[in-house]
Amino acid sequence: MAAAGLNMVEAITCALARALADDPDVLLLGQDIGRKGGVFQATAGLHERFGADRVRDTPLAETMISGLAIGMATQGLRPVAEIQFLGFLYPCLDNLANHASRLRTRTRGRLTCPLVVRTTHGGGVHAPEHHSEAIESMLAHVPGLRTVIPSTPARAYGLLLAAIRDPDPVVFLEPTRLYRATREDVADDGVALPLDRCHVEREGSDLTLVAWGAALYEAREAAATLAVEGISAEIVDVQTIAPFDAATVIASVERTGRCVIVHEGARRAGFGAEIAAEIAERALTSLLAPVERVTGYDTVMPLPRLERAYLPTTERVVEACRRAYLYR
Amino acid sequence: MDEVVATFEIRCRRLIDEAGRPLGPLPPTATDQALITRLLEGMLLARAFDRRCVNLQRTGQLGTFATSLGQEAVPVGVAVAMHADDVLVPSYREGAAQIIRGVAIEELLAYWGGDERGHAYANPAVAEDLPVAITVGNQALHAAGVAAAMQHRRQARCAVCVMGDGATSKGDVYEAINVAGAWRLPVVFVVTNNRWAISTPVARQTGAETLAQKGLAGGIAALQADGNDVLAVHDAVGEAVERARSGGGATLVECLTYRVNDHNTADDAGRYRDPAEVEEARRADPIARLIAFSGIDPAPLEAAVGERIEAAVARYLAIVPEPSAAMFGHLHHEIPEPTRWQLRG
Numbered sequence: 001m002a003a004a005g006l007n008m009v010e011a012i013t014c015a016l017a018r019a020l021a022d023d024p025d026v027l028l029l030g031q032d033i034g035r036k037g038g039v040f041q042a043t044a045g046l047h048e049r050f051g052a053d054r055v056r057d058t059p060l061a062e063t064m065i066s067g068l069a070i071g072m073a074t075q076g077l078r079p080v081a082e083i084q085f086l087g088f089l090y091p092c093l094d095n096l097a098n099h100a101s102r103l104r105t106r107t108r109g110r111l112t113c114p115l116v117v118r119t120t121h122g123g124g125v126h127a128p129e130h131h132s133e134a135i136e137s138m139l140a141h142v143p144g145l146r147t148v149i150p151s152t153p154a155r156a157y158g159l160l161l162a163a164i165r166d167p168d169p170v171v172f173l174e175p176t177r178l179y180r181a182t183r184e185d186v187a188d189d190g191v192a193l194p195l196d197r198c199h200v201e202r203e204g205s206d207l208t209l210v211a212w213g214a215a216l217y218e219a220r221e222a223a224a225t226l227a228v229e230g231i232s233a234e235i236v237d238v239q240t241i242a243p244f245d246a247a248t249v250i251a252s253v254e255r256t257g258r259c260v261i262v263h264e265g266a267r268r269a270g271f272g273a274e275i276a277a278e279i280a281e282r283a284l285t286s287l288l289a290p291v292e293r294v295t296g297y298d299t300v301m302p303l304p305r306l307e308r309a310y311l312p313t314t315e316r317v318v319e320a321c322r323r324a325y326l327y328r
Numbered sequence: 329m330d331e332v333v334a335t336f337e338i339r340c341r342r343l344i345d346e347a348g349r350p351l352g353p354l355p356p357t358a359t360d361q362a363l364i365t366r367l368l369e370g371m372l373l374a375r376a377f378d379r380r381c382v383n384l385q386r387t388g389q390l391g392t393f394a395t396s397l398g399q400e401a402v403p404v405g406v407a408v409a410m411h412a413d414d415v416l417v418p419s420y421r422e423g424a425a426q427i428i429r430g431v432a433i434e435e436l437l438a439y440w441g442g443d444e445r446g447h448a449y450a451n452p453a454v455a456e457d458l459p460v461a462i463t464v465g466n467q468a469l470h471a472a473g474v475a476a477a478m479q480h481r482r483q484a485r486c487a488v489c490v491m492g493d494g495a496t497s498k499g500d501v502y503e504a505i506n507v508a509g510a511w512r513l514p515v516v517f518v519v520t521n522n523r524w525a526i527s528t529p530v531a532r533q534t535g536a537e538t539l540a541q542k543g544l545a546g547g548i549a550a551l552q553a554d555g556n557d558v559l560a561v562h563d564a565v566g567e568a569v570e571r572a573r574s575g576g577g578a579t580l581v582e583c584l585t586y587r588v589n590d591h592n593t594a595d596d597a598g599r600y601r602d603p604a605e606v607e608e609a610r611r612a613d614p615i616a617r618l619i620a621f622s623g624i625d626p627a628p629l630e631a632a633v634g635e636r637i638e639a640a641v642a643r644y645l646a647i648v649p650e651p652s653a654a655m656f657g658h659l660h661h662e663i664p665e666p667t668r669w670q671l672r673g
């Protein structure tokens with residue numbers, strides 16, 4: 001069964017429907033996910049199809065949603081919680097870091113926490129304050145927690161199925177800017193993609209562009225511009241931020257000798273710093289130029305009028321790539 | 329004009345006074361000698377366990393430990409009122425409840441001695457019970473989630489969550505009470521109001537006259553019980569458990585007791601608390617009260633729990649620490665490839 005031309009929201013709905021149909025222990029919970037179908041329509045139609053018990057509207061309380069999901073998960077359910085925007089995830093960090101991520105460890109495997117928290121990621125859609133953050137590096141710092149950010153409809157489908165089937169907690173960050181940006185055919189075949197595996201999106205020989213989420217599109221545009229100039233860029237979509245598959249990035253950098261990392265989140269202690277450190281430790285002698293980072297700035301994510309000035313642009317990515325390429 | 333649209337009241341259940349005399353008609357449980365013996369034995373076990381733990385801590389053989397001295401009636405009344413298939417969601421002062429439910433004493437010691445295996449619970453009877461919650465109040469939401477799962481599966485079971493008075497100031501607890509009311513969840517929230525949250529007395533914790541009334545705000549049943557009267561605790565919690573298991577929804581039971589000891593072995597309550605207050609609290613001792621009520625000779629029970637604890641301590645002290653690689657063993661269901669090299673240290 002192939003669903004033709006789905007955007008990312010529709011691919012996510014498709015994966016949720018598949019998970020609900022396949023496993024009676026899967027249930028969805030969140031604010032306005034029932035009859036409304038969620039603020040982004042990611043659960044549209046699921047309430048009608050699977051009922052209010054399995055597609056549960058909750059009271060308005062993010063901490064509660066995360067804590068409830070943990071309790072449910074200890075009973076063997078597989079709750080998939082929706083937090084409307086990443087800025088509203090902060091109240092859940094206590095439960096994610098203190099409980100969900102460590103329950104298996106602190107009970108030596110007696111209790112587990114097979115839950116997924118879905119929320120948005122990144123800016124660029126002129127949303128109100130607190131709706132456009134990119135805090136994956138905070139999540140990546142929590143051992144026991146997986147953090148996944150898809151970049152295409154088909155990969156969102158396969159990665160979300162993997163996240164739901166994984167027997168441990170996963171935070172699934174959906175780039176808001178990509179929800180309706182592109183369409184592609186998605187095979188609704190129930191096949192999950194592997195977790196903790198970077199995806200080599202485009203092969204190239206002169207430099208490695210590392211990106212994830214919506215920033216991958218700036219990386220793609222930059223690669224196209226650079227190709228015209230005769231610079232061949234490889235693109236690695238990190239997609240599973242934690243645990244981080246450094247091996248794929250290292251293998252690429254060993255071939256190209258140059259690396260430019262692109263992400264929306266702030267530069268300081270952003271996930272790009274972790275990637276740069278891995279390269280410094282494991283591929284230093286392959287480097288022909290310093291690793292470059294093109295990121296959000298170390299300031300508060302601005303409101304919509306300035307958000308384009310904050311987010312990495314194709315021009316900034318191209319400039320960084322040229323600097324790396326021309327470095328002597 | 330203002331009209332009255334809702335009125336509320338909070339009742340406090342007291343069955344026997346400090347001298348062990350009935351305060352009115354008693355429930356049938358009050359004449360159940362086997363039950364009363366079990367309650368007394370549980371409280372004696374709690375006290376002996378605490379004493380031994382402090383001794384182990386003072387001699388460098390256990391980590392920081394929080395005793396339940398003077399408030400033993402709460403964990404014991406709670407555990408005995410629960411059904412075997414209910415789920416206990418404890419804080420860090422309910423060791424007696426955990427032991428009564430089936431956690432091995434050496435497992436509890438192992439946890440407080442710094443070994444995660446203490447939460448692995450070999451006994452299948454407690455396989456679903458949650459581990460000790462160190463973070464105050466989070467467990468109220470976990471209990472609500474456990475209850476939501478039971479309700480989702482149409483099971484006639486409930487979750488019983490124990491927390492302290494300090495926890496009732498936290499948003500987690502309000503959110504848990506709120507969803508328990510909105511969804512009519514099979515959960516019992518037991519608040520051990522021992523009057524102190526480390527150095528903060530309950531009067532500075534909240535402006536509310538009772539902690540029980542916080543349940544009313546979320547639309548769940550709420551009452552107080554004399555937390556030093558184990559019969560009252562057992563009766564109030566038992567009623568709440570039966571209500572939850574039969575689809576009647578959630579209850580908050582505030583148990584009024586007193587933390588006779590310091591907050592834990594790292595605390596010195598002499599710096600912030602009037603000793604006269606502690607002396608007065610000692611007169612309300614729950615164990616002496618039940619002995620006075622029942623006339624049971626505690627000596628044989630004390631001897632038996634003492635032997636049981638010493639045998640467990642010997643097993644605890646013989647536990648060999650895990651190899652360092654064990655810290656990775658349960659991080660995920662299997663060690664992710666990117667992390668595996670760290671096993672080599």
Ligand SMILES: [Mg+2]
Binds near residue numbers: 492493520523526
């Ligand atoms: Mg207290």
